[in-house]
Amino acid sequence: xxxxxxxxxxxxxxxxxxxxxxxxxxxxxxxxxxxxxxxxxxxxxxxxxxxxxxxxxxxxxxxxxxxxxxxxxxxxxxxxxxxxxxxxxxxxxxxxxxxxxxxxxxxxxxxxxxxxxxxxxxxxxxxxxxxxxxxxxxxxxxxxxxxxxxxxxxxxxxxxxxxxxxxxxxxxxxxxxxxxxxxxxxxxxxxxxxxxxxxxxxxxxxxxxxxxxxxxxxxxxxxxxxxxxxxxxxxxxxxxxxxxxxxxxxxxxxxxxxxxxxxxxxxxxxxxxxxxxxxxxxxxxxxxxxxxxxxxxxxxxxxxxxxxxxxxxxxxxxxxxxxxxxxxxxxxxxxxxxxxxxxxxxxxxxxxxxxxxxxxxxxxxxxxxxxxxxxxxxxxxxxxxxxxxxxxxxxxxxxxxxxxxxxxxxxxxxxxxxxxxxxxxxxxxxxxxxxxxxxxxxxxxxxxxxxxxxxxxxxxxxxxxxxxxxxxxxxxxxxxxxxxxxxxxxxxxxxxxxxxxxxxxxxxxxxxxxxxxxxxxxxxxxxxxxxxxxxxxxxxxxxxxxxxxxxxxxxxxxxxxxxxxxxxxxxxxxxxxxxxx
Amino acid sequence: xxxxxxxxxxxxxxxxxxxxxxxxxxxxxxxxxxxxxxxxxxxxxxxxxxxxxxxxxxxxxxxxxxxxxxxxxxxxxxxxxxxxxxxxxxxxxxxxxxxxxxxxxxxxxxxxxxxxxxxxxxxxxxxxxxxxxxxxxxxxxxxxxxxxxxxxxxxxxxxxxxxxxxxxxxxxxxxxxxxxxxxxxxxxxxxxxxxxxxxxxxxxxxxxxxxxxxxxxxxxxxxxxxxxxxxxxxxxxxxxxxxxxxxxxxxxxxxxxxxxxxxxxxxxxxxxxxxxxxxxxxxxx
Numbered sequence: 001x002x003x004x005x006x007x008x009x010x011x012x013x014x015x016x017x018x019x020x021x022x023x024x025x026x027x028x029x030x031x032x033x034x035x036x037x038x039x040x041x042x043x044x045x046x047x048x049x050x051x052x053x054x055x056x057x058x059x060x061x062x063x064x065x066x067x068x069x070x071x072x073x074x075x076x077x078x079x080x081x082x083x084x085x086x087x088x089x090x091x092x093x094x095x096x097x098x099x100x101x102x103x104x105x106x107x108x109x110x111x112x113x114x115x116x117x118x119x120x121x122x123x124x125x126x127x128x129x130x131x132x133x134x135x136x137x138x139x140x141x142x143x144x145x146x147x148x149x150x151x152x153x154x155x156x157x158x159x160x161x162x163x164x165x166x167x168x169x170x171x172x173x174x175x176x177x178x179x180x181x182x183x184x185x186x187x188x189x190x191x192x193x194x195x196x197x198x199x200x201x202x203x204x205x206x207x208x209x210x211x212x213x214x215x216x217x218x219x220x221x222x223x224x225x226x227x228x229x230x231x232x233x234x235x236x237x238x239x240x241x242x243x244x245x246x247x248x249x250x251x252x253x254x255x256x257x258x259x260x261x262x263x264x265x266x267x268x269x270x271x272x273x274x275x276x277x278x279x280x281x282x283x284x285x286x287x288x289x290x291x292x293x294x295x296x297x298x299x300x301x302x303x304x305x306x307x308x309x310x311x312x313x314x315x316x317x318x319x320x321x322x323x324x325x326x327x328x329x330x331x332x333x334x335x336x337x338x339x340x341x342x343x344x345x346x347x348x349x350x351x352x353x354x355x356x357x358x359x360x361x362x363x364x365x366x367x368x369x370x371x372x373x374x375x376x377x378x379x380x381x382x383x384x385x386x387x388x389x390x391x392x393x394x395x396x397x398x399x400x401x402x403x404x405x406x407x408x409x410x411x412x413x414x415x416x417x418x419x420x421x422x423x424x425x426x427x428x429x430x431x432x433x434x435x436x437x438x439x440x441x442x443x444x445x446x447x448x449x450x451x452x453x454x455x456x457x458x459x460x461x462x463x464x465x466x467x468x469x470x471x472x473x474x475x476x477x478x479x480x481x482x483x484x485x486x487x488x489x490x491x492x493x494x495x496x497x498x499x500x501x502x503x504x505x506x507x508x509x510x511x512x513x514x515x516x517x518x519x520x521x522x523x524x525x526x527x528x529x530x531x532x533x534x535x536x537x538x539x540x541x542x543x544x545x546x547x548x549x550x551x552x553x554x555x556x557x558x559x560x561x562x563x564x565x566x567x568x569x570x571x572x573x574x575x576x577x578x579x580x581x
Numbered sequence: 582x583x584x585x586x587x588x589x590x591x592x593x594x595x596x597x598x599x600x601x602x603x604x605x606x607x608x609x610x611x612x613x614x615x616x617x618x619x620x621x622x623x624x625x626x627x628x629x630x631x632x633x634x635x636x637x638x639x640x641x642x643x644x645x646x647x648x649x650x651x652x653x654x655x656x657x658x659x660x661x662x663x664x665x666x667x668x669x670x671x672x673x674x675x676x677x678x679x680x681x682x683x684x685x686x687x688x689x690x691x692x693x694x695x696x697x698x699x700x701x702x703x704x705x706x707x708x709x710x711x712x713x714x715x716x717x718x719x720x721x722x723x724x725x726x727x728x729x730x731x732x733x734x735x736x737x738x739x740x741x742x743x744x745x746x747x748x749x750x751x752x753x754x755x756x757x758x759x760x761x762x763x764x765x766x767x768x769x770x771x772x773x774x775x776x777x778x779x780x781x782x783x784x785x786x787x788x789x790x791x792x793x794x795x796x797x798x799x800x801x802x803x804x805x806x807x808x809x810x811x812x813x814x815x816x817x818x819x820x821x822x823x824x825x826x827x828x829x830x831x832x833x834x835x836x837x838x839x840x841x842x843x844x845x846x847x848x849x850x851x852x853x854x855x856x857x858x859x860x861x862x863x864x865x866x
Contacts, residue, residue, distance in 0.1 A: 218853020263657020
């Protein structure tokens with residue numbers, strides 16, 4: 001009997017409610033006291049095709065999906081045929097035996113356990129919508145696992161409107177009873193709740209965590225054009241705009257979005273946009289404008305594999321160099337790569353502070369795997385990051401000794417930023433090179449001075465970042481192998497470390513969170529004493545290795561790269577680490 | 582009350598002598614004086630082209646943005662703080678070529694801003710190429726054998742995009758233009774004011790004389806600007822007689838009127854501290 005350790009895959013056609021069902025299952029496990037992780041996989045279409053969601057639950061802490069599946073909830077035959085090889089020996093398949101005829105030749109895996117449940121018939125008996133098949137399957141899974149159905153019911157009550165919840169609760173019960181009646185004690189896996197006080201952790205996507213961070217940071221204006229996988233932020237923010245006194249606007253393009261954000265920040269409001277690579281391309285010129293006009297901006301870029309449209313619903317890390325260099329000319333910017341939902345929240349809050357304090361654009365670089373997967377976290381501490389708006393003049397009247405100068409030369413390069421409408425202050429800025437007052441100039445000395453002014457801020461910024469967690473070390477200080485990575489590879493890397501540590505390997509992992517300005521000192525400290533270094537990235541050219549080379553004149557020993565559009569799996573990654581050693 | 586002296590800036594004007602832009606510049610300054618607006622409450626947003634230098638020449642708040650993006654930039658400012666009077670200045674290439682993708686959207690949203698387009702039917706600052714409002718057959722460095730397609734009709738486009746204030750002025754008639762700018766700024770909602778602005782250096786066709794012979798004032802011929810179909814008909818009038826004045830005007834709720842949570846409250850006045858997200862966190866548990 002395997003207790004509290006399971007990987008469940010629910011699959012079917014697009015539009016069948018796959019992600020929602022997987023989410024409900026994972027959340028029910030979380031409420032029972034288990035650690036959970038959930039990730040989805042879908043194609044760029046609205047109906048049909050193949051979608052799946054992997055929900056993993058464990059009594060031990062987990063950080064990603066597993067390599068294998070223990071229980072398959074198949075809403076169509078394709079799900080079985082596609083995923084049967086991922087099932088472990090003794091793994092089970094819940095499917096509609098009256099709809100799907102499985103021949104032995106097709107399955108050809110005699111070590112699997114089949115649990116047919118008449119999903120469609122049960123829904124019909126209940127007079128329910130056909131989409132509720134997934135809930136029946138969910139109930140059957142709970143029954144097979146001998147888990148507490150009431151926890152799932154509670155989660156559904158919290159998720160759906162009362163009427164919908166009640167019909168789903170009925171459907172789940174029918175599935176549960178069917179499984180208990182026909183298959184009790186037959187499946188080797190069981191789930192048991194380890195806590196009874198239910199709500200202790202939150203379960204959310206990276207997109208939602210970014211949105212939460214923005215709202216908590218006082219973002220009042222969110223402008224975006226829908227683009228997978230960043231659309232989740234728009235969907236999260238839009239229904240909250242009335243409650244939180246925000247303006248959430250869907251724009252005609254990403255060009256409009258970045259310019260609106262610049263306008264709102266120029267007026268004195270905190271503003272944000274999010275997009276993916278293609279949209280970020282369109283924003284590049286506006287990004288440069290925020291750099292030139294010293295207008296703060298916060299942009300989240302959720303990567304997917306490129307170039308161009310690439311794999312629009314999958315994940316990749318090919319845009320790091322792009323965001324560091326995007327737009328013509330030279331100007332300071334910050335690039336932050338959160339690695340899990342917690343960091344999505346806290347780093348978004350930091351992004352707003354840095355954007356305003358240094359009057360520069362700040363880019364949060366994430367990817368599909370991070371922003372659309374569900375992760376569990378301790379309830380976010382609302383007060384960990386203090387709001388710092390920098391030199392923002394918000395009084396009614398400007399009382400300087402001299403005329404207000406938006407781009408005043410100062411010791412650290414940061415000029416006081418007056419909110420528009422302030423009596424006595426005329427605020428002028430300019431995408432052309434300009435003087436302190438914002439008037440256009442092409443004077444060579446003044447140009448040099450202005451470029452230097454903007455870059456003075458970079459020196460101060462680098463000093464400021466010494467107080468930030470720009471990198472994070474996992475594992476012992478001294479190790480035989482040092483893994484380096486950024487962003488969403490964090491989960492799989494930590495999983496691989498668990499596996500390799502158990503096998504006796506002494507390794508540590510340096511997560512680089514701030515990619516620009518590059519945290520040279522922190523990385524150097526680790527690399528100096530590292531015996532063997534391995535960079536892990538979801539791209540072809542190992543962009544992090546090139547940054548290390550550029551900033552530290554050091555070459556990493558090994559690169560483990562994957563660019564299938566899919567994240568690393570724990571065992572797969574641990575195998576590849578062993579191969580290069 | 583703001584005076585001409587208050588609006589003066591130290592920047593040296595670099596427009597060609599006789600440029601139509603001078604009429605627009607003076608018309609705008611006079612309009613600000615007539616309206617009695619405080620300089621600090623006015624924001625001038627401009628794009629790229631000769632018109633873009635407006636930011637240097639009027640001493641009010643200003644953002645000289647990038648090519649074609651006057652409208653989203655101005656939209657962001659106005660949505661963030663509705664107490665500001667936001668006036669966008671764009672060129673014909675700036676708005677009707679590079680920025681065409683924003684035109685209908687800002688209009689149909691009825692963002693409460695004014696857009697004044699310096700329409701000289703040529704690209705001036707890049708030394709003379711065709712634009713989307715250049716006449717068919719117009720010869721320039723980029724169209725040595727004449728511009729092939731017909732010109733865009735911004736007035737008609739604004740009307741079919743649900744424009745609530747659609748007008749055309751002429752830089753050669755500053756008094757009339759000033760009146761139109763005053764009306765455009767006073768209008769609650771999006772105001773388009775397309776202005777014929779002769780380019781004395783690169784537009785050999787649409788000169789002061791050319792316009793003088795053709796333009797007539799709609800209001801002098803009894804045009805009813807509440808009649809949308811009539812306005813649309815008038816927008817297609819081109820040739821020997823070309824109308825200027827207000828084509829169409831109506832009252833319609835602005836975009837911000839559709840946002841009850843902020844009403845007339847500037848976003849800049851809302852506290853950024855202590856936004857309580859506990860209820861959302863609770864729902865995620």
